[in-house]
Each structure stands twice: as structure tokens, then as C-alpha cells.
Amino acid sequence: MNIWLVMLLGGLITFGMRFSLIYLFGRFQVPEELRKALHYVPPAVLSAIIFPELFLQNGELNVTLDNHRLLAGLVAVLAAWFSRNILLTIIIGMLALFLLQVLS
Amino acid sequence: MSEQSKNFWAGVRAEIPLLIGVFPFGMIYGALALNAGLSNLASQMMSSLVFAGSAQFITTQLVHEAAPGLVIILTIAVVNLRHMLYSASLAPYLAALSTRWKMLLSYLLTDEAYAPSILHYEKEGLQPFSHWFVLGAGLSLWINWQISTALGIFLGKAIPDSWSLDFALPLTFIAMVVPVLKNRPMIAAAISAGGAALIANAFPYRLGLILAALVGIVVGSFFEKTGDSHF
Numbered sequence: 037m038n039i040w041l042v043m044l045l046g047g048l049i050t051f052g053m054r055f056s057l058i059y060l061f062g063r064f065q066v067p068e069e070l071r072k073a074l075h076y077v078p079p080a081v082l083s084a085i086i087f088p089e090l091f092l093q094n095g096e097l098n099v100t101l102d103n104h105r106l107l108a109g110l111v112a113v114l115a116a117w118f119s120r121n122i123l124l125t126i127i128i129g130m131l132a133l134f135l136l137q138v139l140s
Numbered sequence: 141m142s143e144q145s146k147n148f149w150a151g152v153r154a155e156i157p158l159l160i161g162v163f164p165f166g167m168i169y170g171a172l173a174l175n176a177g178l179s180n181l182a183s184q185m186m187s188s189l190v191f192a193g194s195a196q197f198i199t200t201q202l203v204h205e206a207a208p209g210l211v212i213i214l215t216i217a218v219v220n221l222r223h224m225l226y227s228a229s230l231a232p233y234l235a236a237l238s239t240r241w242k243m244l245l246s247y248l249l250t251d252e253a254y255a256p257s258i259l260h261y262e263k264e265g266l267q268p269f270s271h272w273f274v275l276g277a278g279l280s281l282w283i284n285w286q287i288s289t290a291l292g293i294f295l296g297k298a299i300p301d302s303w304s305l306d307f308a309l310p311l312t313f314i315a316m317v318v319p320v321l322k323n324r325p326m327i328a329a330a331i332s333a334g335g336a337a338l339i340a341n342a343f344p345y346r347l348g349l350i351l352a353a354l355v356g357i358v359v360g361s362f363f364e365k366t367g368d369s370h371f
Contacts, residue, residue, distance in 0.1 A: 037209025039182055045209075046199065046216040047189035053223045055246035059239075061231035066224060073361050074222050078194075079326050080333035080356025081219055082317040084349050085201060087334030088341050089310040097338065105307060112311050116318035123164055125315035126308055133307055 104140070108133035143269045151276025154256040159284045162193070162252055166285050168312065169196055170292020175305045176204035180293055187289040191282065192250060194316070195219045201309050207346035214350055226254040230274075233261045237271055245271060248278025324367075329360030 057064065090109040091097055099106065112129030119125060141149075166187070173183035178200070186196055195216045202212045226249055234242055257274045264270065299305055321327050333356025340348030 039178065039203065039209075040185075042199070042209040042212050043182070043186050043189045045213050046195065047191070049213065049217045050190055050192050050195065050220045050223065051247055053217075053220055054227050054249040055243060056224055057227035058231045058234050058242050058246055058249075061235050066228045069361075071225065072364065073357050074225060076325070076329040076357040076360030077218060077221060077353070079317055079320050079330040080353040080360065081198070081215070081349075082313045083330040083334035083356060084337035084352035085198065086310050086313050086317065087337045089307075091338055092341060095341065105310075108307070109310065109314060112314045113318055116315045120319050122312065122315035125318075126168070126311045129311035129314070130304070130308060133304055137304075 104136040147269045147272035148276040151273035152280045155277040158252045163288045166288025167292035170289040171296030174296035176200045253278040325360045325363035328363040329356040332359040
């Protein structure tokens with residue numbers, strides 16, 4: 037699919053969700069179950085992206101010390117945990133990957 | 141000053157701390173979108189067509205992985221579902237506005253515009269020109285996002301390929317997810333989704349991502365139901 041079409045449809049869906057209940061006010065309530073479940077969207081989606089990026093190399097599971105992205109990712113998890121700062125986490129993670137690549 | 145502009149500028153002022161925080165992200169997004177193979181124009185236009193930070197980052201990642209368009213759209217929908225909550229929460233305050241106003245403010249309704257707006261409504265209640273506050277917050281964020289995206293695209297050209305810049309995307313996601321892991325259901329959601337993504341990685345059309353996300357949401361909800369959610 038053309039990237040422009042993807043962006044256009046993605047944008048329309050996003051707008052539709054933002055507009056939906058403002059437009060339908062009084063006629064529809066978000067069910068409590070859905071409201072609760074939505075809290076788990078960020079950790080679920082983000083982890084589903086992060087794990088393969090860190091653990092897989094060329095589609096194969098690699099949990100050895102040769103997997104620089106996994107090690108740098110773990111360093112970034114620690115950096116994120118202690119700093120709670122997104123920019124600092126990115127910088128430390130990139131630096132860790134750079135050092136691991138240079139040192140090996 | 142008219143009541144309209146007073147409210148508008150109050151919205152802009154309330155948004156300023158958030159603008160400072162968001163600006164680097166716009167730049168990172170711009171640089172990474174370019175790095176993922178999007179054209180200058182497409183990278184810039186996504187910031188106004190989609191205008192949703194995390195969805196734009198994830199789209200960039202999926203374009204980088206050459207995921208099919210339908211999967212990208214479906215993922216954007218899942219990631220932006222939370223906007224329905226903002227929509228529900230602001231709806232009573234915007235009920236009296238014209239459809240045109242409702243559409244404009246809905247387009248501008250991001251996480252960062254929602255937060256100061258709902259705080260304003262809860263504190264001040266509904267005033268005749270409160271919607272100008274929402275416009276001030278939303279519009280200043282929109283302008284900030286467009287400018288920072290453009291700067292990032294400009295900067296992205298200067299960064300050599302050997303820097304493994306693509307790794308900055310998963311790092312961004314790590315930095316976003318770690319602070320969310322405050323209790324057991326959240327951690328369970330993250331680990332189960334991550335594990336499912338590893339198992340489902342070979343699924344066609346990158347459908348594994350959506351499947352894994354659903355696993356995480358179900359597991360998180362299940363843990364919340366069955367027990368003490370805090371350590």
C-alpha cells in the first residue's frame with residue numbers, strides 16, 4: 037500500500053477516535069472494561085516492538101553476549117529506570133551500542 | 141484583551157512546559173522517519189496528517205521493517221485507541237460548540253493538549269470561552285510539532301548511516317515503557333506481549349505485533365482482576 041494512503045487512513049482513524057465521543061456525547065458511554073483494558077495498550081504494544089529488536093538477530097533468537105543490541109538495550113532499561121528521562125536513555129543506549137561494537 | 145484571546149493565551153502558557161518536553165521528540169521523529177526511508181515530504185506530512193507522537197514513531201518503525209500498509213493502519217488504530225478516552229472526558233465541556241469547533245479541537249486533541257485542558261476545565265469549570273483555552277494549548281503544540289519535525293528532517297540528513305541510528309527507535313520505546321511498569325499487571329502485560337512477539341515474529345505481514353499486543357492487553361487485564369495489583 038502506498039505510504040501516503042497509509043498516512044491518510046491512519047490520520048483519519050486517529051481523527052475519528054478523537055472526534056467520536058465528542059460528537060456522540062450523551063449517546064454512548066465507554067464501557068468500564070474497555071476503559072481498564074486500554075491502560076495496557078502502551079506496555080503491550082511497546083514491548084511487542086522492543087523484544088524482537090533486542091532478542092532476535094536475522095530472525096533467530098540470540099541471548100549470548102555477542103548480541104550487542106540486547107546488551108545495549110538492557111543498559112537502556114536500567115538508564116530509563118533510574119533516570120526516567122527519555123533523551124538520556126536514548127543517549128546512554130546509543131553510547132552502549134557504540135562502545136560494544138568498537139570493543140568487540 | 142478580549143475574553144477569547146485571554147483564554148487562548150492562557151492555553152498557550154499552560155502548554156509551554158509541555159512544548160519544551162515535546163520539541164526534542166519532534167526532532168528525533170523527523171530524523172528517524174528519514175532514516176527509515178520516508179521522503180522529506182512524507183516525514184513532514186505525517187506530523188500533520190496523523191499528528192500523534194507515539195503512532196508516528198511506531199509507523200516509522202513499521203515502514204523500516206517494510207510492514208504492509210493494513211498492518212500499519214491497524215497498529216495506529218490500536219495505539220491511538222486511548223484518544224477515545226480523552227474524547228469521552230472532554231465531551232461534556234464541548235457539547236455546546238458547533239460541529240466545526242468540535243472537529244477542530246478533536247484534530248488537535250493529543251495527550252499533551254488533553255492534559256492542561258482537562259485540568260483547566262476541572263479547576264475553572266465550563267466558562268463561555270473555555271474552548272479558546274483548548275485551542276491555545278492544541279494549536280501551540282501543533283506548531284511546535286511541525287517546526288521540530290522539520291528541524292529533525294534537516295538534522296537527519298547530516299547523520300551518517302554508520303551511527304546505527306535505527307537503534308534509537310527501540311531505545312525511545314524502552315524509555316517510554318519502563319516508567320509505565322509500576323505494578324504487576326503492567327509488567328505482566330509487557331513481558332507477555334514481548335514474549336508473544338518473539339514467538340509470533342515469523343507470522344506473515346507483521347501480524348505478530350498486533351497479536352502480541354492483544355496477548356499483553358488480555359494478560360494485563362487478567363492480572364488486574366485476580367489479585368493485588370501493587371507490590
